[in-house]
Amino acid sequence: AQSVAQPEDQVNVAEGNPLTVKCTYSVSGNPYLFWYVQYPNRGLQFLLKYITGDNLVKGSYGFEAEFNKSQTSFHLKKPSALVSDSALYFCAVRDMKVYNAGNNRKLIWGLGTSLAVNP
Amino acid sequence: ETGVTQSPTHLIKTRGQQVTLRCSSQSGHNTVSWYQQALGQGPQFIFQYYREEENGRGNFPPRFSGLQFPNYSSELNVNALELDDSALYLCASSPRQGTPAGEQYFGPGTRLTVT
Numbered sequence A: 001a002q003s004v005a006q007p008e009d010q011v012n013v014a015e016g017n018p019l020t021v022k023c024t025y026s027v028s029g030n031p032y033l034f035w036y037v038q039y040p041n042r043g044l045q046f047l048l049k050y051i052t053g054d055n056l057v058k059g060s061y062g063f064e065a066e067f068n069k070s071q072t073s074f075h076l077k078k079p080s081a082l083v084s085d086s087a088l089y090f091c092a093v094r095d096m097k098v099y100n101a102g103n104n105r106k107l108i109w110g111l112g113t114s115l116a117v118n119p
Numbered sequence B: 001e002t003g004v005t006q007s008p009t010h011l012i013k014t015r016g017q018q019v020t021l022r023c024s025s026q027s028g029h030n031t032v033s034w035y036q037q038a039l040g041q042g043p044q045f046i047f048q049y050y051r052e053e054e055n056g057r058g059n060f061p062p063r064f065s066g067l068q069f070p071n072y073s074s075e076l077n078v079n080a081l082e083l084d085d086s087a088l089y090l091c092a093s094s095p096r097q098g099t100p101a102g103e104q105y106f107g108p109g110t111r112l113t114v115t
Helices: none
Strands: A003-005 A010-014 A019-021 A024-026 A033-038 A044-050 A056-058 A064-068 A073-078 A087-094 A107-109 A113-118 B005-007 B010-013 B019-024 B029-037 B044-050 B053-057 B064-068 B074-078 B087-095 B110-114
Touching (some): A044 A064, B005 B087, B019 B087, B044 B064
Parallel strands (some): A010 A113, B010 B110
Antiparallel strands (some): A003 A024, A033 A044, B029 B087
């Protein structure tokens, strides 16, 4: 079965320190991977995606993610955390199941990781 | 280019009632997906609409139904509301075919409380 795992419910980091939010996946074939961020009482905002090409993907707000096929991971990183980065982070993978029409854009989501950046 | 909008922002209903949630997709997007996000959980896929037809469904009972209109806006209808239906309902639109697959643009959500 296709799935996404975010092994940490919460990550705490001091402002200015590097941060990593972990994600592992299980899909058949080549994965399309995504990171989204959710601020309190807000919808989800797209951060970055990996479809093909360079394993290091750069996204919004200084975030980047590294695709590692052998470890089936797609960890989110940032060299220097800001207090304003505190939010809920979701990793997602595109469902490879084929539907009848259109591009299949259903996403399978992890449970989320709460990031707290302390001043 | 306008973003994805949802209405209402908050809603309180009683168990057994029916509710309709609305979503206007981003300009040029022809695919709309609906998700349910319970407190402390990730989004759960309800269904997706592409060109006014259902194009995939998650593990939700038939009392969850939807519509997509010619202008690609969408409705989510839930009948016979249960307490467990209390959640944030998210609508996401996707660009038309030919653009990178999977990237979705989310609305702010509708917070439904069933009492």
